[in-house]
Amino acid sequence: xxxxxxxxxxxxxxxxxxxxxxxxxxxxxxxxxxxxxxxxxxxxxxxxxxxxxxxxxxxxxxxxxxxxxxxxxxxxxxxxxxxxxxxxxxxxxxxxxxxxxxxxxxxxxxxxxxxxxxxxxxxxxxxxxxxxxxxxxxxxxxxxxxx
Amino acid sequence: xxxxxxxxxxxxxxxxxxxxxxxxxxxxxxxxxxxxxxxxxxxxxxxxxxxxxxxxxxxxxxxxxxxxxxxxxxxxxxxxxxxxxxxxxxxxxxxxxxxxxxxxxxxxxxxxxxxxxxxxxxxxxx
Numbered sequence: 001x002x003x004x005x006x007x008x009x010x011x012x013x014x015x016x017x018x019x020x021x022x023x024x025x026x027x028x029x030x031x032x033x034x035x036x037x038x039x040x041x042x043x044x045x046x047x048x049x050x051x052x053x054x055x056x057x058x059x060x061x062x063x064x065x066x067x068x069x070x071x072x073x074x075x076x077x078x079x080x081x082x083x084x085x086x087x088x089x090x091x092x093x094x095x096x097x098x099x100x101x102x103x104x105x106x107x108x109x110x111x112x113x114x115x116x117x118x119x120x121x122x123x124x125x126x127x128x129x130x131x132x133x134x135x136x137x138x139x140x141x142x143x144x145x146x147x
Numbered sequence: 148x149x150x151x152x153x154x155x156x157x158x159x160x161x162x163x164x165x166x167x168x169x170x171x172x173x174x175x176x177x178x179x180x181x182x183x184x185x186x187x188x189x190x191x192x193x194x195x196x197x198x199x200x201x202x203x204x205x206x207x208x209x210x211x212x213x214x215x216x217x218x219x220x221x222x223x224x225x226x227x228x229x230x231x232x233x234x235x236x237x238x239x240x241x242x243x244x245x246x247x248x249x250x251x252x253x254x255x256x257x258x259x260x261x262x263x264x265x266x267x268x269x270x271x272x273x
Contacts, residue, residue, distance in 0.1 A: 021177060021180070022177060022178075022179075022180035022181060022187060023178060023179050023180055023181055023187035023189060023190050024187070026177070026178040026179075027189075047152060048152045048153070048155070048156045049152065049153050049156060050151060050152045050153060051151050051152075051153050052151060053151060053152065058153075059151060059152075059153035059154075059193065059196075060193075060196055060216055060219070061153055061157070061189065061190070061192060061193025061194075061196055061197070062153065062189075062193070064189050064192045064193065064196070064219070064221075065187065065188075065189020065190065065192070065193065066189070067189075068187075068188050068189045068192070069189065084182070086188075086223065086226060087188040087223050088222075088223060089220065089221060089222050089223065090188070090192065090220075090221050090223075091218065091219070091220040091221075092218060092219050093217070093218045094215075094216045094217060094218060094219075097215075
């Protein structure tokens with residue numbers, strides 16, 4: 001099948017997360033919900049992902065990973081196909097530390113696509129969406145041949 | 148130097164070289180795999196953040212100060228491959244309340260960066 005063949009399957013983020021090995025699987029990222037251009041994942045709290053043993057606050061790395069995955073899935077949903085892409089840049093503002101013991105919920109949205117770039121944004125919280133712990137903005141580069 | 152649980156989980160080890168900030172090494176494993184054949188951007192970001200905070204700790208020396216990340220911006224320049232990745236931070240400004248830190252990640256050649264992070268930290272000095 002050529003890289004330019006039209007998509008054969010609808011994007012199913014729930015199935016995608018369930019199948020996922022590698023970093024996504026090792027972090028234990030879970031599917032929560034999705035729409036036409038967004039996906040919401042969860043990172044369950046784990047002692048081995050702590051960044052500061054004195055406080056029990058999760059390291060920022062796993063949250064960054066979850067937001068990278070959630071925003072990547074948002075692009076696949078918006079493009080309606082599982083096409084190759086790579087993160088070009090990602091910026092995270094850490095608004096406050098997450099609460100020890102709490103799962104972190106991350107919602108990624110693709111708000112714009114061009115021929116070669118996907119623009120994404122997102123937020124993470126630990127229970128109350130109105131009290132976020134992180135805000136994310138980023139871009140992805142499409143690595144499939146231009147249509 | 149003791150690393151936090153997350154750094155151990157990533158498999159990071161410290162390779163101090165000379166008097167500069169510590170160099171961190173992250174071995175390749177299924178745990179840091181992204182799309183097939185490539186390092187996950189999140190794992191690479193996690194490594195860069197750890198290198199940045201260690202550089203800051205190194206610059207602070209014996210001074211007791213709490214370090215809180217304000218933000219991070221990461222440029223991914225090349226796909227990381229299935230091999231060991233190294234990273235080193237560099238404090239560009241150590242102020243009273245804020246520190247600016249950059250961190251670079253590379254694989255075979257340290258002059259060929261695969262990703263660069265820029266971080267701002269809030270310092271709470273005792």
